[in-house]
Amino acid sequence: MITNELKQTILGALKLDDWNLTEQTTAPEVPGWDSLNHVNVILAVEQKFAVRFKNLEILKLKNVGDLQRLVDAKLGRP
Amino acid sequence: MILWNRWTENARKRPDRDAIVHWVAGEDPYRWTFSGLVRAAECFAASLTERGIAKGDVCAILLRHNRHLYPLYLAVSCVGAIPAILAYPNPRLHPDKFREGIIGMSRRSGLDWIFTERDLEPVASPLIEPAAGTTIKGLHFPLEWDMGTTLSGKARDRVEAAHRAAAPADPFLLQHSSGTTGLQKPVLLSHRAVLEHVRLYGEAIRLTDTDKIVSWLPLYHDMGLIAAFHLPLAFGIPAVQIDPFEWVQVPSLLLEAVSRERGTISWLPNFAYNLMADKISDEDLDGVDLRSWRLVVNCSEPVRHESHQKFIERFRARGLNLAALSSCYAMAETTFAVTQTAPETEPAVFAADRAELSKGMAAPARTGRPDRLCVSSGRPIDGCRLKVVDENRREVADGTIGELAITSVSLFDGYRNYPEKTADVLRDGWYFSGDYGFRRDGEYYVIGRKKDVIIVAGNNVYPEDVEDAVGKVDGVIPGRVIAFAEDNKDIGSEQVAVAAETNVEDDAGRKALKLAVVRAGMSIDVTIAKVYLVPPRWLIKSSAGKPSRRANKERLLEGA
Numbered sequence: 001m002i003t004n005e006l007k008q009t010i011l012g013a014l015k016l017d018d019w020n021l022t023e024q025t026t027a028p029e030v031p032g033w034d035s036l037n038h039v040n041v042i043l044a045v046e047q048k049f050a051v052r053f054k055n056l057e058i059l060k061l062k063n064v065g066d067l068q069r070l071v072d073a074k075l076g077r078p
Numbered sequence: 079m080i081l082w083n084r085w086t087e088n089a090r091k092r093p094d095r096d097a098i099v100h101w102v103a104g105e106d107p108y109r110w111t112f113s114g115l116v117r118a119a120e121c122f123a124a125s126l127t128e129r130g131i132a133k134g135d136v137c138a139i140l141l142r143h144n145r146h147l148y149p150l151y152l153a154v155s156c157v158g159a160i161p162a163i164l165a166y167p168n169p170r171l172h173p174d175k176f177r178e179g180i181i182g183m184s185r186r187s188g189l190d191w192i193f194t195e196r197d198l199e200p201v202a203s204p205l206i207e208p209a210a211g212t213t214i215k216g217l218h219f220p221l222e223w224d225m226g227t228t229l230s231g232k233a234r235d236r237v238e239a240a241h242r243a244a245a246p247a248d249p250f251l252l253q254h255s256s257g258t259t260g261l262q263k264p265v266l267l268s269h270r271a272v273l274e275h276v277r278l279y280g281e282a283i284r285l286t287d288t289d290k291i292v293s294w295l296p297l298y299h300d301m302g303l304i305a306a307f308h309l310p311l312a313f314g315i316p317a318v319q320i321d322p323f324e325w326v327q328v329p330s331l332l333l334e335a336v337s338r339e340r341g342t343i344s345w346l347p348n349f350a351y352n353l354m355a356d357k358i359s360d361e362d363l364d365g366v367d368l369r370s371w372r373l374v375v376n377c378s379e380p381v382r383h384e385s386h387q388k389f390i391e392r393f394r395a396r397g398l399n400l401a402a403l404s405s406c407y408a409m410a411e412t413t414f415a416v417t418q419t420a421p422e423t424e425p426a427v428f429a430a431d432r433a434e435l436s437k438g439m440a441a442p443a444r445t446g447r448p449d450r451l452c453v454s455s456g457r458p459i460d461g462c463r464l465k466v467v468d469e470n471r472r473e474v475a476d477g478t479i480g481e482l483a484i485t486s487v488s489l490f491d492g493y494r495n496y497p498e499k500t501a502d503v504l505r506d507g508w509y510f511s512g513d514y515g516f517r518r519d520g521e522y523y524v525i526g527r528k529k530d531v532i533i534v535a536g537n538n539v540y541p542e543d544v545e546d547a548v549g550k551v552d553g554v555i556p557g558r559v560i561a562f563a564e565d566n567k568d569i570g571s572e573q574v575a576v577a578a579e580t581n582v583e584d585d586a587g588r589k590a591l592k593l594a595v596v597r598a599g600m601s602i603d604v605t606i607a608k609v610y611l612v613p614p615r616w617l618i619k620s621s622a623g624k625p626s627r628r629a630n631k632e633r634l635l636e637g638a
Binding site: 035036 | 169170324353362569589597600
């Protein structure tokens with residue numbers, strides 16, 4: 001389950017009005033989410049949730065579900 | 079001499095020195111010594127001869143960041159075949175578009191074999207069917223080969239016979255620009271051109287035995303292939319190779335590698351200066367020491383003074399020396415470098431009067447007048463000559479803006495099987511680059527280009543490819559599309575913009591159409607950053623009857 005907060009943060013970083021983001025969504029499926037913009041998405045998420053990701057954590061992300069789980073783990077959410 | 083002989087000579091002289099440090103984030107790097115690399119290449123070469131790969135065969139290599147890529151590449155050359163490293167397709171690239179790109183290359187360059195990973199087999203297999211009409215004879219999956227670590231007597235004889243047959247004037251490598259509509263231009267370079275270039279460019283940057291290159295650059299790009307791979311490998315010094323996909327996600331990896339490995343030289347396209355200055359956090363710089371970095375060479379995109387300033391301000395506290403900033407003008411057609419600034423000297427910056435620039439002259443800006451800060455790309459390296467020419471290809475005076483023409487001992491002979499394109503750009507031993515610039519105090523400043531190619535983060539995007547993809551979108555009037563470069567100061571690069579004519583008028587329909595245009599870009603792995611929808615017959619036509627990119631871009635940006 002992708003929270004609305006995370007979804008809006010990602011869409012905001014990509015300047016997209018709307019896009020269906022599921023746990024399985026990968027970056028190449030989303031308009032504007034290319035390799036250059038990836039760092040902007042990550043920075044926006046870090047800023048929004050006041051968390052810091054380690055380099056390896058970023059490199060292991062395969063889809064939006066992974067990103068959601070990483071944010072949840074950082075925030076101590078179950 | 080041929081490259082293989084140089085590599086084996088290095089393996090004899092410095093067997094235990096690192097040749098390539100294969101960097102993978104979070105792991106200990108894999109270190110190929112010069113002797114280990116050559117031994118592995120010999121084993122690959124024996125496997126290649128067993129599989130019938132022969133002298134002159136063009137071998138496309140499509141592998142992700144993998145330590146076996148390097149010995150495979152050397153092995154292809156060892157048997158007299160011609161390696162061509164191509165970009166491994168991004169998942170967003172539509173399989174049809176990927177195949178169209180390869181078919182286009184095959185027509186031009188006579189591609190014989192593809193060396194790739196099993197994952198790509200379903201997408202690549204149709205290319206070898208007779209109906210595909212390509213020259214490709216087969217696919218190989220070299221990462222699965224069981225080769226052993228030493229050669230039998232017979233295998234060694236075969237390998238030695240293969241490389242003994244090669245001569246310095248033989249083709250050594252093929253570089254291919256990317257693209258999906260058959261516009262790719264294959265550049266073929268001989269052993270002699272590459273070896274000569276390595277020598278001359280090495281002198282220009284005062285390369286020494288103690289240098290160590292650190293690079294995240296893709297090897298399908300001339301800057302990665304020639305500067306960061308062939309130069310160190312032929313010179314006998316180590317190169318640290320970082321995965322470009324890892325670097326772009328975690329840009330601090332380059333600094334970490336420079337710091338840990340005591341790297342001395344890197345080449346970077348301009349956008350990388352902005353990316354690293356803006357996106358790396360203080361935490362990621364903990365313990366990073368950049369004092370060893372003696373040259374950070376800005377190349378392959380127009381050099382921006384503000385990018386250099388950002389970079390030095392951000393990393394000065396980590397030991398980055400202002401004099402390490404450097405710039406270079408380079409292209410695949412001349413093997414690589416044409417000009418280079420003096421090593422360990424900050425490139426000259428010239429404040430040109432904007433009004434005079436628009437009249438074709440580079441004159442110093444007077445106080446209070448708008449200026450443009452132009453960064454020097456330095457002087458021609460030995461073996462290269464430049465001139466600035468007008469539209470009739472006549473040389474113009476210093477300070478006059480014109481096209482840069484180059485002649486060089488490492489100049490290519492022409493695009494492979496592309497005589498009409500070759501005739502456009504190559505005349506009487508001079509290559510007409512399509513880049514605009516001027517000369518001042520013996521140094522060259524590159525400020526723009528005649529060609530419409532869009533350079534996004536160091537990668538060339540052909541507007542024709544984008545227009546072809548967007549022209550097929552429902553709602554866009556076919557043939558009434560232009561793609562062009564828009565400057566983006568924040569990222570220190572260009573981005574792709576599209577203007578398309580449409581009859582769609584309602585807001586919801588136009589919103590959906592814009593998204594469909596962006597998705598058409600995604601299908602060819604191009605990010606379209608801005609979409610302008612315009613009414614029918616809005617786009618200005620050129621004399622050839624097609625919408626003019628330049629005139630329409632000006633009209634759109636003036637109205638913005």
